Structures are given as structure tokens and as C-alpha cells.
Amino acid sequence: xxxxxxxxxxxxLLWLTGLKATLSMFFLSSILGCLLGTVFGLIRYYxxxxxxxxxxxxxxxxxxxxxxxxxxxxxxxxxxYFDVILTPFEAAAIVLSANTTAFIAVICVxxxxxxxxxxxxxxxxxxxxxxxxxVHVLFPQALVVxxxxxxxxxxxxxxxxxxxxxxGVIDLTQVGHILNQRTFEPFIVWPVIGITYFxxxxxxxxxxxxxxxxxxxPE
Amino acid sequence: xxxxxxYALALWNGFTVTFLVSASAILGSLAVGTFVAVVVTSGTGLxxxxxxxxIELFRxxxxxxxxxxxxxxxxxxxxxxxxFWTGALAxxxxxxxxxxxxxxxxxxxxxxxxxxxxxxxxxxxxxxLRYVILPLAFRVxxxxxxxxxxxxxxxxxxxxxxxxxxxTNSAKIIASTTFKPFxxxxxxxxxxxxxxxxxxxxxxxxxxxxxxxx
Amino acid sequence: MIEFRNVSKSFDKxxxxxxxxxxxxxxxxxxxxxxxxxGKSTLINCINGLVAPDEGDVIVDGLSVSNKNEINxxxxxxxxxxxxxxxYPHLSILQNITLAxxxxxxxxxxxxxxxxxxxLEKVDLQSHxxxxxxxxxxxxxxxxxxxxxxxxxxDYLLLDEITSSLDPELTAEIMQVLNALADEGITMILVTHExxxxxxxxxxxxxxxxxxxxxxxxxxxxxxxxxxxxxxxxKDFLARSEGL
Numbered sequence: 001x002x003x004x005x006x007x008x009x010x011x012x013l014l015w016l017t018g019l020k021a022t023l024s025m026f027f028l029s030s031i032l033g034c035l036l037g038t039v040f041g042l043i044r045y046y047x048x049x050x051x052x053x054x055x056x057x058x059x060x061x062x063x064x065x066x067x068x069x070x071x072x073x074x075x076x077x078x079x080x081y082f083d084v085i086l087t088p089f090e091a092a093a094i095v096l097s098a099n100t101t102a103f104i105a106v107i108c109v110x111x112x113x114x115x116x117x118x119x120x121x122x123x124x125x126x127x128x129x130x131x132x133x134x135v136h137v138l139f140p141q142a143l144v145v146x147x148x149x150x151x152x153x154x155x156x157x158x159x160x161x162x163x164x165x166x167x168g169v170i171d172l173t174q175v176g177h178i179l180n181q182r183t184f185e186p187f188i189v190w191p192v193i194g195i196t197y198f199x200x201x202x203x204x205x206x207x208x209x210x211x212x213x214x215x216x217x218p219e
Numbered sequence: 220x221x222x223x224x225x226y227a228l229a230l231w232n233g234f235t236v237t238f239l240v241s242a243s244a245i246l247g248s249l250a251v252g253t254f255v256a257v258v259v260t261s262g263t264g265l266x267x268x269x270x271x272x273x274i275e276l277f278r279x280x281x282x283x284x285x286x287x288x289x290x291x292x293x294x295x296x297x298x299x300x301x302x303f304w305t306g307a308l309a310x311x312x313x314x315x316x317x318x319x320x321x322x323x324x325x326x327x328x329x330x331x332x333x334x335x336x337x338x339x340x341x342x343x344x345x346x347x348l349r350y351v352i353l354p355l356a357f358r359v360x361x362x363x364x365x366x367x368x369x370x371x372x373x374x375x376x377x378x379x380x381x382x383x384x385x386x387t388n389s390a391k392i393i394a395s396t397t398f399k400p401f402x403x404x405x406x407x408x409x410x411x412x413x414x415x416x417x418x419x420x421x422x423x424x425x426x427x428x429x430x431x432x433x
Numbered sequence: 434m435i436e437f438r439n440v441s442k443s444f445d446k447x448x449x450x451x452x453x454x455x456x457x458x459x460x461x462x463x464x465x466x467x468x469x470x471x472g473k474s475t476l477i478n479c480i481n482g483l484v485a486p487d488e489g490d491v492i493v494d495g496l497s498v499s500n501k502n503e504i505n506x507x508x509x510x511x512x513x514x515x516x517x518x519x520x521y522p523h524l525s526i527l528q529n530i531t532l533a534x535x536x537x538x539x540x541x542x543x544x545x546x547x548x549x550x551x552x553l554e555k556v557d558l559q560s561h562x563x564x565x566x567x568x569x570x571x572x573x574x575x576x577x578x579x580x581x582x583x584x585x586x587x588d589y590l591l592l593d594e595i596t597s598s599l600d601p602e603l604t605a606e607i608m609q610v611l612n613a614l615a616d617e618g619i620t621m622i623l624v625t626h627e628x629x630x631x632x633x634x635x636x637x638x639x640x641x642x643x644x645x646x647x648x649x650x651x652x653x654x655x656x657x658x659x660x661x662x663x664x665x666x667x668k669d670f671l672a673r674s675e676g677l
Contacts, residue, residue, distance in 0.1 A: 077404045
């Protein structure tokens with residue numbers, strides 16, 4: 001007989017493969033996104049000439065256009081136009097990192113600006129170096145404001161990773177497609193995939209809250 | 220120039236579909252979300268727990284998974300509706316959870332004294348909601364709702380995966396016939412940015428008008 | 434008639450009203466005095482149904498606040514004016530006043546607005562009819578609040594510390610309005626800190642302390658020296674308050 005139409009224990013392996021892809025994409029894009037986002041945020045906060053407006057406009061376009069279109073642009077458009085080769089995973093990594101960067105940059109700017117300006121002025125009057133002011137005065141306090149917002153972005157990004165299935169990455173959502181097409185059991189397949197994402201989101205949220213608590217400044 | 224005409228037309232058609240499905244989903248999610256928010260803030264017991272569960276669940280599952288669930292699941296139940304209405308339904312339920320959270324927050328921000336006044340003057344629960352609580356809640360939630368709906372418009376692009384011929388799908392077809400995906404998707408990106416920018420301007424103006432007197 | 438029958442109420446294990454029983458008849462003007470936290474606001478809130486008694490009952494013209502079907506009838510008879518005004522911020526002054534008459538008493542819009550404007554004229558606010566609460570001063574807001582209460586043609590007017598949020602000059606403004614109302618024969622229950630106000634317009638004083646009624650006397654008796662001699666706490670209270 002050809003083609004088993006029911007679930008087998010190999011499907012657990014399939015699910016794990018998808019999970020691995022989703023998680024690696026999440027961690028990669030989150031770490032890159034946070035690093036670059038902070039850099040771009042600093043560029044905007046210190047209003048560095050030429051770069052700041054570019055960073056701002058790029059960020060606005062990234063935040064206000066659909067991720068799926070950005071994925072198509074990079075995965076289908078760039079190889080055609082620039083004559084390079086990109087795997088789906090690479091294209092997705094570029095897009096998701098850029099997307100995360102855009103949101104983190106906004107949070108970075110907002111949280112830096114939320115620090116009481118009087119403190120910066122005082123530090124300057126003590127002839128502290130700008131880099132020291134950044135590290136010792138601004139950063140710790142901005143972090144407290146930024147932490148919950150960053151957690152929110154990360155929880156959102158784990159769901160955005162589901163879009164990479166559209167350009168062919170074998171992530172959780174793609175596994176869902178594969179299983180659905182083979183078994184025709186959408187009421188089992190999709191809830192399972194959905195709950196996996198739900199648990200992932202919840203875990204990130206929970207861990208984020210615990211880390212947040214560590215940053216809190218005693219009142 | 221006439222080369223562009225069929226493409227411009229295709230994009231325009233795609234745009235109208237995007238517009239219509241967005242409008243339907245905005246209305247749908249507003250209805251669902253407001254209902255759940257009211258249940259969660261004034262109900263007790265099972266409805267309240269269900270409402271909270273709905274918000275938690277649908278906010279932590281990707282839109283794409285929900286869309287596929289409806290697209291592949293409904294036919295199994297014998298419900299055969301086209302991609303447009305499947306998309307509108309899926310988005311209404313998915314975004315409804317975000318709307319519910321925003322409206323719930325708006326309702327809790329209503330001044331307790333004003334709420335007390337509406338009770339003591341004999342207004343029924345439905346009258347209080349309609350004339351005092353919801354108008355005030357929406358004034359507070361307007362901006363968060365604005366960004367939720369702008370995000371919804373962007374999310375309609377996902378409906379291209381269930382064969383709906385909206386803006387992204389139209390562009391995809393153009394890209395594959397012209398073999399110029401970079402140019403096409405770049406233009407598409409700009410188009411969406413313009414769309415969301417216009418919407419955020421509308422939200423700003425509406426917000427200003429409503430909160431003028433407060 | 435409003436009757437309290439053995440009403441008790443606690444919040445978070447703290448006893449706020451302790452076995453309160455008394456009656457208020459039509460056309461009386463009763464001032465409820467007492468120290469902060471004595472339970473005065475809670476007392477009034479038991480009448481309009483904002484607070485439900487833990488024990489006992491409040492009967493208003495034969496209707497019980499504990500009866501879900503009757504409480505709304507009670508609310509039609511009792512209008513409350515609040516310390517923090519509590520005007521609906523998104524509605525104009527006129528709309529604030531006409532909302533309940535139109536929706537609860539089912540008045541037509543013309544009738545409700547006509548009566549509302551008449552009330553606003555009485556307190557000299559007619560020019561503000563289409564303004565919004567945010568643009569009014571404290572005194573103006575409270576006058577609007579009084580109009581809103583009167584628009585329901587209530588049998589009983591409940592006034593909860595209505596001058597406490599106002600500067601002294603504005604308090605005088607409100608006192609004038611209340612004086613005029615008192616002369617019209619409306620039944621009023623005032624919770625207040627203003628001894629002067631209580632002395633001037635009330636017919637009866639109820640003194641509350643720690644959730645119990647310490648004294649319930651006609652005004653002249655309450656403020657007499659003889660009474661003060663017999664009741665040290667009340668004498669103390671009056672002395673401290675009048676010093677303000």
C-alpha cells in the first residue's frame with residue numbers, strides 16, 4: 001500500500017525539525033536585531049548627521065510594510081537583480097533581523113529619551129565623558145523602561161517566524177503544511193502547531209518577566 | 220507607458236480587494252473585540268474565563284497558522300466559503316483578541332467616579348455601556364486601536380497564501396510574468412508604506428477631533 | 434421616607450457602618466457630620482445603591498435597596514451630587530443634564546433640553562450649556578452637577594461632600610444654591626465638613642463616629658451649649674472644625 005495517511009512517530013521528528021528551524025531563526029534574528037537595533041537607536045538618539053535620517057527612514061519602511069513582501073523582495077528580488085544566490089533560510093534571516101532591528105531601534109531611542117534629562121545635564125557638568133554617561137547613567141535606567149517593551153517585541157517575533165514557511169523554510173508552519181497535506185487532519189495538525197507557538201510565546205514571555213525583575217531599580 | 224497599464228490595473232484590482240477585506244476584518248474584529256472586552260470587564264464566572272482564554276490564545280498564535288486552520292478546516296466541516304470571507308473571518312477572530320485587550324484597557328481607564336454617577340442616575344447596564352463607558356473607553360483606546368488596524372491591513376498580505384487575489388498576490392503574478400521581482404516588490408513595499416502612513420494620519424485626525432474637549 | 438434598618442457594612446474587614454438605624458422624612462434637611470472615615474459617604478452610597486449593605490436594609494418609600502428589581506426605581510427618586518463632580522467628560526453640560534431624563538424617564542429631547550436650560554438659568558450657567566466639563570471651573574462644575582441631579586425631579590437629593598473640592602469663594606457660591614433649594618422644600622441629605630453650611634440650612638443633624646450614630650438631634654439642639662456640655666466628643670469636634 002502506498003502513502004500512510006495517518007500520523008506516525010516519525011512525525012515527531014518532523015515536528016522537532018520544524019521547531020529547530022523556528023528557534024534558530026528566532027534566536028539568530030533576535031540577537032542580531034537587538035545588537036543592530038541598539039546601534040541604530042544610538043545613532044538616532046545622538047542625531048549623528050547623515051546616518052540618523054537614513055536609519056529613521058529605513059526603519060519606518062521596515063515597520064510599515066508587510067514582512068511577507070520584504071521576504072519576497074529579498075528572496076526573489078535580490079538574486080535576480082544582484083546576481084547572487086540566497087537560500088530561503090539566509091533570505092529569511094536577513095529580513096527578520098532587519099525587522100527586529102527596526103523595532104528595537106525605536107525602543108532604544110524612546111527608552112533613552114525617557115531618562116530624566118536633569119541627570120544627563122548633571123553628569124555633563126561633572127565633565128563626565130559622553131561614553132561614560134551612556135554606560136553608567138543612561139543605559140541602566142533606559143534598560144528598565146525598555147525591558148518589557150523588548151519582551152513584547154520578542155514574543156511577537158516568534159510568531160513572525162511563521163512567515164518564513166512561505167519562502168520554503170521547513171519551520172513549524174511548513175511542517176504543519178506537510179502533515180496537513182498528507183493526513184488531511186487540519187483539526188489535529190493546526191491546533192498542535194498553534195499550541196507549540198503558544199507555549200514558545202509563553203516561555204519567552206515568562207523568562208522575559210523574570211529577567212525584567214532583575215533589572216528593576218529599587219525604589 | 221502603455222506597457223504599465225495592464226500592470227497598474229492588476230495592482231488596482233488587488234488594492235480594492237485589500238481594501239475590502241481590510242474593511243470587513245476591521246469591522247469584524249471591532250465587533251468581536253468589543254464584545255469580549257465587555258464580557259471580560261463586567262461579566263463573571265465562565266464567560267469571563269472564556270473571554271480571557273480567547274485573548275491569551277489568539278494573541279500568542281501566529282496569524283498564518285490561524286488562517287490556515289480556517290482555510291483547511293472549514294471545508295472539513297462542510298462549510299465552503301471563498302478565500303475572501305475565509306480571510307475576513309480568520310482575521311476578525313485573530314485581530315479581535317488584540318482589539319479586546321485594547322478596549323478592555325480603555326474600559327478600565329474610565330474614571331470610577333464618572334462610572335458611579337452613571338449608575339446612580341438609574342441608567343441600565345446597556346445604557347451605561349452605550350452612552351458613557353464605551354464612548355470614553357474608545358477615546359482612550361483610539362490610538363492603540365489605530366496601530367492594531369494598520370497592522371491588520373499589512374497582515375492581509377498573508378491572505379495571498381490562501382489564493383486571495385489581493386495586492387501582494389497581484390504583485391506576485393506581475394513579478395513572475397515580468398521576471399523583475401526586485402522592482403515589483405520594491406514598488407509594492409513603497410505602496411504599502413504610503414497606505415499605512417495615510418491611515419495613521421486619519422487616525423491622528425480622528426483622535427484629535429474626539430479628544431478636543433477632554 | 435428613607436429608613437435604615439440595622440445596616441452594617443465592612444470593607445476589607447474594617448467595619449465602616451455598625452448597626453445603623455434611623456429614618457428620614459419628607460422635607461427634612463439632614464446633615465450628616467462626623468470625622469473622616471466615620472462612614473458618612475458609605476451611608477449615602479447605601480441609599481443610591483453604590484454600596485450594598487452586608488446586613489440590614491435600606492427602605493426608600495417602601496422599596497428595598499437589596500431588591501434587584503426595585504433598586505432602579507429608588508435611583509429614579511434619589512439624585513446624587515458628588516464631591517468630585519463626576520460629570521461625563523465627553524458630553525456637553527446640556528447633554529450631561531439631559532442624559533438620564535431622556536434615557537431613564539423617557540423624556541423627549543425638546544422637553545428634556547427645555548427643562549435643563551431652565552435649571553441652568555437658575556444657577557446662572559445657561560451660557561455654558563454647550564461647553565464641555567473640562568472648560569468649567571470647580572464651582573461651575575458643581576453647579577452643573579446640581580442641575581444634573583435636579584433634572585430628574587428627585588424626591589430626595591443626596592449631597593456627598595459637595596464643597597470639599599472647592600476653594601472657599603466657590604463654596605459660598607454653592608451654599609447660595611443650596612439655600613435656595615432648601616427654601617423650595619426639597620428633601621436633602623447632606624454629608625459635609627462645612628459646619629457653617631450645616632448650621633444654616635439643615636433642620637436636623639446626625640453625628641456619626643466609627644460607624645455608629647452618636648447623636649441625632651434637631652439642629653438647634655445639636656448646636657446648643659447645653660448639648661455640647663453633655664457630649665464631650667461632639668464639643669471637641671465642633672471646636673476643631675469651627676477653627677478651620
